[in-house]
Amino acid sequence: MKRFLGMTAAGALALSLGQATAQESGPFIVSDLTQSPDEAVAAIRDHAESHDDWLYMAEFGLAGGKVTAVKICYAPLGPDIVAAGWHVMAMMPCGHLAFYEEDGQSRMSRLDLDFMTELNPDPNLEAAVKKGKPAFAELFEATLQQAR
16 A cells, blocks of 8 residues: 655645645645534535535544544545445545544544545546545535635
8 A cells, every 4th residue: 555645636735725724644634624613514514415416424423522523425426436346335435524623723634535545546446536526625615614
């Protein structure tokens, strides 16, 4: 398995969207938010539930309710993921998000979609990542109030 070195394409995309506070640590991207974690989760949920191409799969508390985990999927990625083989279906849903406060700052942590190709290099997953990154960037731009 290859390792993440330097800034990934998602990190470059995050910075190009004005997320000056986005930080990366391997496959994780952490963004500072100006809205509370509950408000951010509600915005993601409302957007996903009002658009046919998004699936809001799960929302649950972790760490005694200090973290809200959200699982979402951009449905157009499904055919590419299925084409990569049934064995990769364990990666579904494709959006893994965590919302929390740390040192008084609201944050969202997410997996860079490249994690799929890092775990299983496959041209179909590469196509899914290529479709997914812009869709997730648009979702976050439409719903999250990111610190600048």
